[in-house]
Amino acid sequence: MAVVPEFLIKRIYQKGSLKKLEDGVSLVLKNVLGPGLISGFNFVKINDVLFEPKDVKFVTNGVEYSGTEVSEANPVVFRLGQIGTLIMKGKDCIVEGLNKITIEAMNPEAGKVQLSVDDMKMF
Amino acid sequence: MKEMKISFDKYSLIIDGRRVFIRSGAFHYFRTPGEKMAKDRFLKMKAGGYNAVDIYFNWNYHSAREGEYDFSGIKDVRKVLKAAKDAGLYVIARPGPFINAEVNAGGLPFWLLRKGDVIPRNRIGTSYKYSPVYMKYVAQWYDNIIPIINEFDNVILFQIENEYATDTMEEEYMRELYKMARDRGVTCPIFHNDAYFAGLWADCVDIYALDLYPYINPNQNWKKDNFCFDTLDNVEDIFRGAKEDSPPFIAEMQAGWFDKWDGQGYKHMREALGFEHINIMTKTALSQGVTLFNHYMAAGGTNWADLACDEVYTSYEFCSPIDEFGIMQDNYFKAKEINYFLESFDFTKTEPKDFDFYQDNIYVKMRHDLNNNCDWLFIRNMTDSSENTSLVLPDGKNISLSPCDMKICPVNLKLKGCEIEFSDVEIFARLQNEIEDAVFFIADKNANIYLKDGTIITGDKSDYEHISFESESGKTQFVFLTKKLADRSWLLGDRIIFNADYVLPNGAIALENSSEIAYFDLKNKFAKKTYIIRGEKSSTDPVLADIANIEFCSPEIDPDYDYSGWEKVKDKTDSLSCSLYDEFVWYKAQIPKAIDSFTINARHLFAVYINGKEVLNRNSYKIEQLQDIPETISVYLSDKMLDKPNNELTILVQNLGFDKGFSGDTNNPRGLVLFQTTPEVPIEFKVCEKLSIERSKKYESENPYLTKITSYFDVNFDNNAFFAKYVSFKDFNYKRATIFLNGVKIGRYIKRAHVQDKFYLINEFLKPHNKLDVVIWEKDRNIKTPWDFKSDIKNVKIIIGTQKLYKLFK
Numbered sequence: 001m002a003v004v005p006e007f008l009i010k011r012i013y014q015k016g017s018l019k020k021l022e023d024g025v026s027l028v029l030k031n032v033l034g035p036g037l038i039s040g041f042n043f044v045k046i047n048d049v050l051f052e053p054k055d056v057k058f059v060t061n062g063v064e065y066s067g068t069e070v071s072e073a074n075p076v077v078f079r080l081g082q083i084g085t086l087i088m089k090g091k092d093c094i095v096e097g098l099n100k101i102t103i104e105a106m107n108p109e110a111g112k113v114q115l116s117v118d119d120m121k122m123f
Numbered sequence: 124m125k126e127m128k129i130s131f132d133k134y135s136l137i138i139d140g141r142r143v144f145i146r147s148g149a150f151h152y153f154r155t156p157g158e159k160m161a162k163d164r165f166l167k168m169k170a171g172g173y174n175a176v177d178i179y180f181n182w183n184y185h186s187a188r189e190g191e192y193d194f195s196g197i198k199d200v201r202k203v204l205k206a207a208k209d210a211g212l213y214v215i216a217r218p219g220p221f222i223n224a225e226v227n228a229g230g231l232p233f234w235l236l237r238k239g240d241v242i243p244r245n246r247i248g249t250s251y252k253y254s255p256v257y258m259k260y261v262a263q264w265y266d267n268i269i270p271i272i273n274e275f276d277n278v279i280l281f282q283i284e285n286e287y288a289t290d291t292m293e294e295e296y297m298r299e300l301y302k303m304a305r306d307r308g309v310t311c312p313i314f315h316n317d318a319y320f321a322g323l324w325a326d327c328v329d330i331y332a333l334d335l336y337p338y339i340n341p342n343q344n345w346k347k348d349n350f351c352f353d354t355l356d357n358v359e360d361i362f363r364g365a366k367e368d369s370p371p372f373i374a375e376m377q378a379g380w381f382d383k384w385d386g387q388g389y390k391h392m393r394e395a396l397g398f399e400h401i402n403i404m405t406k407t408a409l410s411q412g413v414t415l416f417n418h419y420m421a422a423g424g425t426n427w428a429d430l431a432c433d434e435v436y437t438s439y440e441f442c443s444p445i446d447e448f449g450i451m452q453d454n455y456f457k458a459k460e461i462n463y464f465l466e467s468f469d470f471t472k473t474e475p476k477d478f479d480f481y482q483d484n485i486y487v488k489m490r491h492d493l494n495n496n497c498d499w500l501f502i503r504n505m506t507d508s509s510e511n512t513s514l515v516l517p518d519g520k521n522i523s524l525s526p527c528d529m530k531i532c533p534v535n536l537k538l539k540g541c542e543i544e545f546s547d548v549e550i551f552a553r554l555q556n557e558i559e560d561a562v563f564f565i566a567d568k569n570a571n572i573y574l575k576d577g578t579i580i581t582g583d584k585s586d587y588e589h590i591s592f593e594s595e596s597g598k599t600q601f602v603f604l605t606k607k608l609a610d611r612s613w614l615l616g617d618r619i620i621f622n623a624d625y626v627l628p629n630g631a632i633a634l635e636n637s638s639e640i641a642y643f644d645l646k647n648k649f650a651k652k653t654y655i656i657r658g659e660k661s662s663t664d665p666v667l668a669d670i671a672n673i674e675f676c677s678p679e680i681d682p683d684y685d686y687s688g689w690e691k692v693k694d695k696t697d698s699l700s701c702s703l704y705d706e707f708v709w710y711k712a713q714i715p716k717a718i719d720s721f722t723i724n725a726r727h728l729f730a731v732y733i734n735g736k737e738v739l740n741r742n743s744y745k746i747e748q749l750q751d752i753p754e755t756i757s758v759y760l761s762d763k764m765l766d767k768p769n770n771e772l773t774i775l776v777q778n779l780g781f782d783k784g785f786s787g788d789t790n791n792p793r794g795l796v797l798f799q800t801t802p803e804v805p806i807e808f809k810v811c812e813k814l815s816i817e818r819s820k821k822y823e824s825e826n827p828y829l830t831k832i833t834s835y836f837d838v839n840f841d842n843n844a845f846f847a848k849y850v851s852f853k854d855f856n857y858k859r860a861t862i863f864l865n866g867v868k869i870g871r872y873i874k875r876a877h878v879q880d881k882f883y884l885i886n887e888f889l890k891p892h893n894k895l896d897v898v899i900w901e902k903d904r905n906i907k908t909p910w911d912f913k914s915d916i917k918n919v920k921i922i923i924g925t926q927k928l929y930k931l932f933k
Contacts, residue, residue, distance in 0.1 A: 005288040007291065007292060035350045
């Protein structure tokens with residue numbers, strides 16, 4: 001069970017930020033909860049498509065982190081108010097209408113933190 | 124009883140028409156048991172400049188069985204509240220119903236957790252589910268505790284629930300708690316402490332409050348990762364956004380942190396936090412307009428008996444300003460400095476003021492003080508360097524700040540005999556009357572005081588150096604104290620007493636060694652008096668406890684043990700289902716010969732014995748670096764183990780506590796959760812709780828699995844002294860032990876890399892002649908024969924010592 005209630009975690013996702021890229025998708029997160037560290041990306045799931053850490057990149061403060069390089073020993077600082085973009089490579093997964101997004105990340109204090117949101121996309 | 128009129132506005136609490144800055148610290152009466160110990164800690168808090176104490180009321184501690192409420196003896200909360208009042212402290216009452224506090228089941232009574240129709244806290248996971256039956260029992264608790272709280276006119280704030288949130292945030296529960304409190308006569312402002320600083324429940328309470336703990340990971344280096352203060356640095360905006368007209372209130376402001384079974388140990392955490400952390404926390408809060416804060420904790424305590432939740436061990440030292448033993452630590456002296464400053468200058472009405480300055484890793488904030496008609500500049504240095512950092516303020520003044528330091532600098536502060544234009548020499552305290560004042564500064568060779576008339580006074584001063592000023596409005600004297608002397612200086616109303624280890628509000632001076640005490644007041648200025656400590660220092664040296672007796676004490680494991688009088692398990696075997704809430708639960712049953720294996724899940728430590736022989740001994744404690752370890756295991760049984768048609772099965776389970784309920788559910792099962800045989804046969808368990816030495820006088824056994832060693836020691840009680848004693852297991856060869864002082868369980872020892880090997884011999888349970896029992900629960904593999912084991916145990920080293928001894932001069 002998450003330490004932080006779901007409705008608060010949902011606030012991290014920037015509504016409307018889900019974007020189709022040439023080779024994948026991206027979305028934007030903003031830390032509105034409090035200062036913290038991301039110590040791992042377990043997976044990102046958009047609709048039925050699962051992205052493993054190797055397919056995930058996190059770009060924040062001008063630095064690009066591969067999903068596999070983020071770990072407890074090598075965490076990413078994600079400060080209050082900081083913005084980061086998650087880029088998922090390779091698979092086209094956005095549908096017109098409601099898109100289901102699940103992101104599971106790790107935090108040294110809270111353990112697994114899962115964010116599940118829906119976002120509407122009109123082409 | 125004269126009732127206080129308590130109101131508030133956006134600046135501060137207003138008590139009987141007067142603005143009051145609340146400098147509170149948390150204290151757990153259940154972890155520091157008895158009136159005498161409460162008094163001691165409260166007086167030390169008051170001596171350190173706190174004016175309020177935050178008290179959790181632990182429902183579980185008072186209600187062992189449904190319908191029973193015990194407020195007698197050491198559970199007499201009236202005596203605790205009276206001690207707070209006598210010490211001159213306001214009280215922030217926090218009766219839950221849920222309190223967390225790392226106590227067993229978060230303070231919810233065990234009997235409540237086992238009721239099928241009760242949903243603790245109206246929450247399953249993070250989903251809201253209203254439970255009328257739960258609310259009925261909450262009303263019963265409030266009916267018992269609120270009338271006692273209402274007897275005291277020094278209660279200024281009342282909290283409902285604790286760090287509560289659900290996914291959908293229905294307000295029904297919180298609104299009902301609020302109404303229940305009001306219906307029972309609570310008249311002071313009601314608040315809740317939001318753990319997520321997200322404005323939660325602001326509309327359901329009078330004053331919005333939040334909790335702030337920037338350092339919760341002992342592996343984190345907060346001095347390097349200074350982003351941990353991000354929330355605190357913006358907390359004024361959070362308060363204003365949540366509730367515009369209530370004063371900024373940090374209901375739990377980090378003054379330490381708890382260590383866990385697999386933690387780094389309190390020594391590591393104290394060193395990591397240092398005195399710098401409380402300094403930064405408190406001063407940054409002030410820079411954000413906070414006028415009510417509560418240092419959590421102010422005084423640490425002990426998880427004696429079964430107080431602890433599963434996460435924490437016996438010591439709840441918490442790196443708090445006053446430690447578990449009642450000894451003041453470095454962060455106490457830093458808190459004292461800030462509290463005295465706040466006692467000297469009324470900080471209850473300030474407004475943020477623009478100040479145009481930026482430098483990497485430097486936090487700067489200016490506030491205009493509407494009471495003192497001056498400004499205060501708050502400067503913090505988080506530069507990752509071992510050297511001081513220099514900065515130049517917009518007016519050209521140079522400031523040099525040491526790493527992780529934070530200062531409060533007066534700007535345009537009018538005193539009786541002069542005016543300070545700016546000072547980065549910090550003020551310790553001020554005494555004043557209508558015509559003169561004395562300002563005590565903490566000497567700092569890198570800082571200066573700039574007076575309005577152009578005079579610059581360097582902070583490079585020695586103890587008691589002083590300078591006098593005179594103007595048309597009166598006289599001012601600056602007196603300088605080195606940091607070392609400031610720590611030993613005590614503000615007592617209209618005078619300051621110097622060079623004492625501590626001075627209680629009643630004027631009693633505590634000294635470890637002989638000392639020359641100095642006094643200062645505006646009328647008599649300085650006076651001195653020497654106090655001589657007589658007696659030998661060696662009386663406090665640690666001594667090896669003489670072992671008087673060694674006995675095997677687990678007759679339950681013996682094959683011929685008569686357990687016919689034990690309760691029969693009706694359905695599930697877990698401890699809640701069996702209404703057995705003690706740390707130790709015994710299970711006994713007969714199993715047939717034709718069994719190949721069994722599968723077991725028990726929490727947390729357990730051992731399985733068949734026909735008096737150990738077949739399994741395991742620690743299934745789960746919270747190990749947030750990784751799940753398998754809890755359910757299977758064990759194959761040989762024909763040799765099951766050598767009779769009906770074999771005697773004994774299981775002993777040690778429950779380290781129920782979940783505290785912050786992120787997990789309080790009613791997660793403990794005890795024997797699962798026991799199945801292959802092939803599956805029905806097993807009729809009988810159960811009993813507690814170790815035999817706690818249950819009866821006949822406890823000797825043939826088997827050596829649990830062994831009690833007894834020693835005796837004397838304590839010299841002296842009304843004119845404060846002492847704290849300990850028992851040390853530093854050179855102890857065994858892995859697990861339970862410690863009893865005069866029959867009271869005061870500690871659990873489980874060998875770990877970093878955690879506790881020194882246990883507080885709680886003053887409340889000490890007598891002139893004391894009996895110390897240590898029950899060792901050891902694994903089979905170290906035992907050759909019972910006789911060898913007994914003889915080996917004779918070499919056990921248990922050390923009894925004195926943590927501190929202060930003589931009190933009244």
